[in-house]
Amino acid sequence: MKTEIFTRNDLTTASELLANGQLVAFPTETVYGLGADATNELAVKQVYVAKGRPSDNPLIVHVNDPEMVWNYADLNWRSLAQKLMQAFWPGPLTIILPIQDQKLSTTVTGGLKTAAFRMPDNALTLQLITQLNRPLVGPSANTSGKPSPTEAMHVYHDLNGKIAGIVDDGPTLVGLESTVLDLTSSIPTILRPGALTREQIQAVIGQVQDSHHQVQNDEIPKAPGMKYKHYAPNAQVVVIDRKEDFLTAIKQLQDKKTSFAVMATDDVLNNLNLSSNLPTFSLGDSVVSASKRLFAGLRRFDMDSSIEYILAQGTSDLELGKAYMNRLNKAAGQQHFKLEEQ
CATH class of the missing domain: 3.40.50.11030 (Threonylcarbamoyl-AMP synthase, C-terminal domain)
Known part of the structure; x- marks a missing residue:
């Protein structure tokens, strides 16, 4: 497979590849994500293959509008989640919500009854999702366990020949993955810290706690990046x-x-x-x-x-x-x- 480098002028081609079940990496403000149609189970399975990623890891679902979330998430959680979406989306906040029965494949959720949702702050990717008219799964576009990619060439280094294309929008602005907030806990809990801080989130929804739970090797993580060793180079x-x-x-x-x-x-x-x-x-x-x-x-x-x-x-x-x-x-x-x- 030849991995193409796409620019903003190639979004139609990129969306057509995604619609046909291919994998295309996309830029966000945090890191580059490895995109597949979140509603296409066969395509999502290929994400795990390309990354060499354990299939019990859940994948973040990327949307172009908060309303897209409610096609999949439990509507009973809408009120609290909407406050966060209005305050921080598009932006580096991922929200974990219960999902409606059979609305997302267990391949996306890692077998959990929750899913992680995010609206990235990148115009090209929002346009790409709009053209596809379906959400994208988007784990970091790197070999599993390696440092996350902040440039298109980082993606190419890891995944050349394994994916159909990469949408290049230059270096990312933040450089660290999004803050992951679990709304299903009795107290909303940050499972992965990011550029958006606990103090900023608390100003919108009240009490928020940090997670001190260490995910074990045989445990299914509720969010990406929770394993003990991650993002590691060979040295x-x-x-x-x-x-x-x-x-x-x-x-x-x-x-x-x-x-x-x-x-x-x-x-x-x-x-x-x-x-x-x-x-x-x-x-x-x-x-x-x-x-x-x-x-x-x-x-x-x-x-x-x-x-x-x-x-x-x-x-x-x-x-x-x-x-x-x-x-x-x-x-x-x-x-x-x-x-x-x-």
């Missing part, structure tokens, strides 16, 4: 929590003659006075830029098979930093740098 990622520990960590790896790379903000990179042959990646000057660039940095070093470790800068676990650290910790398998005992 071992090590989180550096304190800026002052970078030099020590670098020296230890140099003493062991280990190949490694460094991902950090500009102020840290400028102060390290690193040798020119050490691979580095700038995370910019803030948690906003770091969140936008995180997956691109992990992917850059994933393409270099000689790199064994990636030293990546951590940040405070507040607001957007919560989402950044969630992805970084999963990429690292929770491995943080610790000073070696003397």
Whole structure:
């Protein structure tokens, strides 16, 4: 199969491929999604095949209008959900709702009686869904477990020859997947943090809690990205929590003659006075830029098979930093740098 790169002028072709059961990756403001007609079970099954993804993982259903949700979701939940949709859609919020009987395949829901819905903030993708006139499933368009794609070429690297096409709209604006909010809990619960914070959601619907549940290997997750290790390159990622520990960590790896790379903000990179042959990646000057660039940095070093470790800068676990650290910790398998005992 030849994977075509589409532009905004090719949306009709892309929608026709989707209507015929093919897979087409699409841009959002968060990451690129791997699209299939959500009402075509055979097409949805191919998403799992292309990604190498366990079929018990639910898929997010992408819509072009809040009204499309109610063709599938339980109407009894409309009042609460509508408040969130009016406040945050289109945008980086995924809402988990109970679904009407037999309205969505278990291939979409992972066998659960709930489904996750989102209206992405990307004009091309909203137009694509409008032309298809059906919702799209859209997990991140990457090989399962690898860093999520924030550019069309990231998708091409992972899925070339496995999908029909990729709609290219340049780099994504946010760089981290959407906030996932479960409305079926007794208290609405954030299952996956994202750019939209708990405080922002609470301002609209009242009390919201963070989930501290760790999904086990034999457990069906209620939302994507909940597994212990995820978004991981081949190299071992090590989180550096304190800026002052970078030099020590670098020296230890140099003493062991280990190949490694460094991902950090500009102020840290400028102060390290690193040798020119050490691979580095700038995370910019803030948690906003770091969140936008995180997956691109992990992917850059994933393409270099000689790199064994990636030293990546951590940040405070507040607001957007919560989402950044969630992805970084999963990429690292929770491995943080610790000073070696003397």
